Amino acid sequence: AQSVTQPDIHITVSEGASLELRCNYSYGATPYLFWYVQSPGQGLQLLLKYFSGDTLVQGIKGFEAEFKRSQSSFNLRKPSVHWSDAAEYFCAVGAQGSQGNLIFGKGTNLSVKP
Amino acid sequence: GAGVSQTPSNKVTEKGKYVELRCDPISGHTALYWYRQSLGQGPEFLIYFQGTGAADDSGLPNDRFFAVRPEGSVSTLKIQRTERGDSAVYLCASSLLGTSGRKTQYFGPGTRLLVL
Numbered sequence: 001a002q003s004v005t006q007p008d009i010h011i012t013v014s015e016g017a018s019l020e021l022r023c024n025y026s027y028g029a030t031p032y033l034f035w036y037v038q039s040p041g042q043g044l045q046l047l048l049k050y051f052s053g054d055t056l057v058q059g060i061k062g063f064e065a066e067f068k069r070s071q072s073s074f075n076l077r078k079p080s081v082h083w084s085d086a087a088e089y090f091c092a093v094g095a096q097g098s099q100g101n102l103i104f105g106k107g108t109n110l111s112v113k114p
Numbered sequence: 115g116a117g118v119s120q121t122p123s124n125k126v127t128e129k130g131k132y133v134e135l136r137c138d139p140i141s142g143h144t145a146l147y148w149y150r151q152s153l154g155q156g157p158e159f160l161i162y163f164q165g166t167g168a169a170d171d172s173g174l175p176n177d178r179f180f181a182v183r184p185e186g187s188v189s190t191l192k193i194q195r196t197e198r199g200d201s202a203v204y205l206c207a208s209s210l211l212g213t214s215g216r217k218t219q220y221f222g223p224g225t226r227l228l229v230l
Contacts, residue, residue: 004156036221043118043205044157044221090156100209100217101147101170104156 002027004091006105013081014113021076021108023091032094033074034102035065039087047089050074061085086112116140118222120206126228127196135191135225139208145217146189148181149205151224157205163189164211196229203227 003026013019025031032051036044048059055067065076074091088109092102119138127133139146145164149157159173163183171181178196183189193200203224209217 034218041223043223044207046218046220049218092156095159100145100219101159101162101173102149102157102219103159106154106156 002093002095002103004093004103004105006089006091006108008108009106010109010111012111012113015083016080019076019078019081019085019110021089021091021110023074023076023105024072025074025091025093026072027093031074033065033067034092034094035059035063035074035076036090036092036104037061037087038090038107044090047076081110081112083112083114086110118206118208118220120204120222120225122225123223124226124228126230128230129196129198131196131229133193133196133227135193135204135227137189137191137206137208137222139187139189139206140220142210143208143220144186144211145209145219146183147207147209147219148189148191149207151203151205153202160191193227196227198229201227201229 005024034049035047038044047063048057050057050067058064063078088107090104090107092104121136147162148160151157161181162170166186178194181191203226205224207219207221209219
């Protein structure tokens with residue numbers, strides 16, 4: 001069965017520091033991968049997505065992610081974190097053999113300290 | 115343009131009552147999804163509509179849950195005989211028609227349901 005694992009429940013980084021959020025997936029074929037961000041009381045906003053091609057994808061707000069098939073990973077990175085980046089981050093994979101419903105990880109809560 | 119909207123934003127009900135949650139997708143999006151997000155968890159798929167029909171309802175937890183989309187636009191998620199375990203945020207998403215899995219889904223702000 002397909003699954004997504006986000007090993008870190010909570011991460012705290014200092015403003016201006018670099019960030020990496022981990023995501024591992026279990027999937028039998030080429031996955032469609034997504035990162036969403038959710039601020040308190042808000043819906044999910046798409047940061048970036050990977051379908052095929054270049055394994056390093058750029059997203060909004062200065063985020064990027066790299067697809068590594070050998071490690072079944074799709075880690076999210078940002079070189080310099082801003083206080084406004086504090087939020088919940090979800091990695092998701094497009095479900096195989098379905099109409100495209102997403103399977104989400106449990107999320108990583110990011111705190112940013114001044 | 116307008117995004118996905120959901121009403122109400124919050125709903126408090128008593129155990130055993132019936133509730134309806136509404137989703138208004140982005141204009142022109144033929145695909146519509148419902149997800150449920152429990153506290154501390156990621157969203158979990160409930161049901162998918164392509165047009166007016168439910169193409170995949172495999173995520174509905176039991177027969178107390180039902181959803182409709184009679185005109186292929188607005189959708190209503192209906193929960194009968196609510197239980198405290200139904201308390202969660204119910205998210206709606208819509209997307210354009212596209213190759214399975216490749217469709218980018220745009221999410222609404224959700225309806226926070228609390229069953230007392």
